[in-house]
Amino acid sequence: MNFVQVWLSGLINPIRSLDQLKGKPAPQWGLLAVLTRFIPTSLIVTFPLFLLGREPFSPSYLTFLATSNYYVAQVFFLPIFGVTIWLLMSAFAHVALRLAGKGSDFDLVLNIVGMGMLIPIPVVWAWDVTMIALNLYQLPVMAVSHTLFQLWETSIEAVGFVRLLRLGIVPAIGIALIINVLYIAFAMIFIR
Amino acid sequence: MKEATHIKPHEMGLLQLWFAALFHPSRAFEEFKRKPAPQWGLYATLLRALFIVLIWYLPLYLLGIIPSPPSYLTFVPTESYYAASLIIFPLYNLAIWLVFSALVYVILRLGGWKSDIDQILNIGGVAGLIFQPVISLLDWTGVVLGWHNLPVVLGITHLAIDLWVIVWTAKGYNKILGLPTWLGAGLTLLVTIVNVPLSNALPEGIVGG
Numbered sequence: 001m002n003f004v005q006v007w008l009s010g011l012i013n014p015i016r017s018l019d020q021l022k023g024k025p026a027p028q029w030g031l032l033a034v035l036t037r038f039i040p041t042s043l044i045v046t047f048p049l050f051l052l053g054r055e056p057f058s059p060s061y062l063t064f065l066a067t068s069n070y071y072v073a074q075v076f077f078l079p080i081f082g083v084t085i086w087l088l089m090s091a092f093a094h095v096a097l098r099l100a101g102k103g104s105d106f107d108l109v110l111n112i113v114g115m116g117m118l119i120p121i122p123v124v125w126a127w128d129v130t131m132i133a134l135n136l137y138q139l140p141v142m143a144v145s146h147t148l149f150q151l152w153e154t155s156i157e158a159v160g161f162v163r164l165l166r167l168g169i170v171p172a173i174g175i176a177l178i179i180n181v182l183y184i185a186f187a188m189i190f191i192r
Numbered sequence: 193m194k195e196a197t198h199i200k201p202h203e204m205g206l207l208q209l210w211f212a213a214l215f216h217p218s219r220a221f222e223e224f225k226r227k228p229a230p231q232w233g234l235y236a237t238l239l240r241a242l243f244i245v246l247i248w249y250l251p252l253y254l255l256g257i258i259p260s261p262p263s264y265l266t267f268v269p270t271e272s273y274y275a276a277s278l279i280i281f282p283l284y285n286l287a288i289w290l291v292f293s294a295l296v297y298v299i300l301r302l303g304g305w306k307s308d309i310d311q312i313l314n315i316g317g318v319a320g321l322i323f324q325p326v327i328s329l330l331d332w333t334g335v336v337l338g339w340h341n342l343p344v345v346l347g348i349t350h351l352a353i354d355l356w357v358i359v360w361t362a363k364g365y366n367k368i369l370g371l372p373t374w375l376g377a378g379l380t381l382l383v384t385i386v387n388v389p390l391s392n393a394l395p396e397g398i399v400g401g
Contacts, residue, residue, distance in 0.1 A: 031298065060266070061267055062265065062266070063262065063263065063266055087294035088291050094309060095234060095290065099230075099231065099234070106309040110294075
């Protein structure tokens with residue numbers, strides 16, 4: 001399977017998709033996955049929100065970035081945020097595994113986390129664009145839907161840890177949950 | 193003649209290792225190679241954060257000092273910045289250590305060079321800890337003696353120490369990972385450059401008092 005096949009098959013059968021990840025170029029696929037998620041997201045979700053003159057639901061937490069300019073700035077910094085958070089989540093998972101005395105392969109961890117971030121994203125894009133088009137891109141709807149998407153991503157990463165790193169189900173779910181809580185914490189500060 | 197294989201090589205104590213790292217890095221790197229990784233990197237990172245909290249943020253908070261540049265984070269008011277830093281700084285320090293180590297690792301892998309994340313985590317964590325007492329000593333000397341143009345003087349001294357850290361880390365990458373010195377220096381320089389705006393915008397930045 002090539003990159004796109006692994007990605008799209010993960011939407012239907014994540015176990016088979018993640019099994020295919022074994023032996024693929026690492027961490028190259030992880031990085032490619034993260035860029036494939038965050039660059040189009042900034043172009044097809046954040047940029048239209050800016051063009052429509054929308055303002056974020058919650059005000060900016062950064063004093064040097066006004067809420068009114070947030071979306072236009074985010075078009076540029078979202079991919080950088082994506083790569084940074086991918087590195088943080090992967091490194092955290094690796095160190096947690098090493099401290100727990102479990103075997104870890106950092107290249108594989110980077111690929112698992114990257115593909116975990118990418119696999120659900122076509123559905124997220126379709127959802128976000130539809131909500132923007134229908135003028136339903138509003139706080140309660142988006143908060144609930146994106147929490148569900150995050151849980152989906154968490155479960156894919158947990159599957160990856162089980163299938164590729166041979167972790168038990170409980171530690172795999174635990175680590176996947178922790179790194180996704182990290183993601184949410186940083187996204188709440190920097191992403192609108 | 194029978195070899196004395198039962199004799200263990202002399203292991204340095206923490207203080208010996210610290211002095212060796214500052215003044216005889218090659219000897220220290222031989223010792224670091226044998227230390228558990230990434231555990232030593234983590235302990236060093238936590239110890240550095242504790243050191244900075246105790247020697248910088250806690251005294252400033254207890255003295256009721258308010259930073260002169262305002263907080264860049266709306267949820268951390270400038271008046272309580274040093275109090276918040278007691279908690280935020282260790283977390284920030286940990287996150288920076290993980291991100292920069294992973295960044296170095298990924299760049300090396302993409303470039304086709306030899307890479308070992310555990311050793312990179314150890315080198316990065318230990319580098320932060322080793323130089324911190326020197327930096328803190330200079331910072332407090334400046335504050336206590338009331339040096340004229342303190343931010344400028346501290347900027348220059350920090351820059352000089354940053355260069356020392358770059359050379360030291362490059363040597364570490366060379367001795368432990370076998371990387372060319374120019375590559376280690378380039379990577380550390382890159383991380384330092386990325387870190388400057390980040391640490392100015394986030395907790396480490398507001399140190400002026």
